[in-house]
Amino acid sequence: MVLMLIKTAKASLIYVLTIVCILFGAHLSFAAGDKITYPQKEWSFSGITGTFDRASQQRGLQVYKEVCSGCHGLRLLAYRNLKAIGYKDNEVKAFAAENSVNAIDDEGEIIERSARPSDKFVSPYPNIQSARAANGGAYPPDLSLIVKARSDGANYLHALLTGYVEAPSEKKVPDGMYYNKYYSGNLIGMPQPLYEDGVTYADGTKATQEQMAKDVTAFLAWASEPELEERKKTGIAVILFLLVLTTLSYFAMKKIWAPIKNREI
Numbered sequence: 001m002v003l004m005l006i007k008t009a010k011a012s013l014i015y016v017l018t019i020v021c022i023l024f025g026a027h028l029s030f031a032a033g034d035k036i037t038y039p040q041k042e043w044s045f046s047g048i049t050g051t052f053d054r055a056s057q058q059r060g061l062q063v064y065k066e067v068c069s070g071c072h073g074l075r076l077l078a079y080r081n082l083k084a085i086g087y088k089d090n091e092v093k094a095f096a097a098e099n100s101v102n103a104i105d106d107e108g109e110i111i112e113r114s115a116r117p118s119d120k121f122v123s124p125y126p127n128i129q130s131a132r133a134a135n136g137g138a139y140p141p142d143l144s145l146i147v148k149a150r151s152d153g154a155n156y157l158h159a160l161l162t163g164y165v166e167a168p169s170e171k172k173v174p175d176g177m178y179y180n181k182y183y184s185g186n187l188i189g190m191p192q193p194l195y196e197d198g199v200t201y202a203d204g205t206k207a208t209q210e211q212m213a214k215d216v217t218a219f220l221a222w223a224s225e226p227e228l229e230e231r232k233k234t235g236i237a238v239i240l241f242l243l244v245l246t247t248l249s250y251f252a253m254k255k256i257w258a259p260i261k262n263r264e265i
């Protein structure tokens, strides 16, 4: 009897530990190994119940469009994907039509036509070489997956965009490089992109550097992981299901074994 109790306690402990590891394991593994630490911001999309903030995403799209898209592409996103962050069909159509793409006409000639919702975001440069040539040799990476590609991606991106400060006097900053306290090595080939009132938000929000950095990060976090909300919803449903199943199995086990446990030996 005592042995059984110990066994049950052990099994429950392992179960609870497994669930704790699943829930928090990812966070622990990210904490190790980072040298530069970034300010930890509150993101509506972090945590197990996180969702995106639509208004912030839409402002972020505006920042991307008016500031970042001059140098950075977003080639994995199609214009029609913007419907997921609250745009209507006609808005998406109009937004796509502001860009033009190469196409082939009936005679096989290459022509230019305006982009359609099904087209991917048009990149500012036709290839890596021309991107480098226009940026003093530095390559502005495509931003489609940047939030996932960097560890602690959202906080990193936010820190990078707000991390331009005066270089310390002993640090030499070569021409075409800029000092950023959060970039590894501190010298980056990207000039400071965000200045107060750099954009005029359509919804009237004050465009401080901090606000723009938060919004464009929220937008790019979604671009990196559009299925985040769906994934979290499924995760919660699965955990609830497992909890119910565990409880049911426990009581079923008790009932099934009751006659044997109560048997006189």
Ligand code: HEC
Pocket: 063, 064, 067, 068, 069, 070, 071, 072, 135, 138, 139, 140, 141, 146, 150, 157, 160, 161, 187, 188, 189, 190, 191, 193, 194, 216
């Ligand atoms: C004038 C062109 C220009 C603009 C505008 C610009 N960038 Fe960049 N960006 C660059 C270049 C060039 C690099 C590569 C820097 C390097 O390799 O040193 C870069 C690099 C980056 C990186 C990669 C950093 C890393 O960890 O490797 C991110 C993220 C980034 N930019 C985000 C943005 C965002 C977001 C915006 C808009 C708010 C923006 N950039 C606007 C030129 C630009």
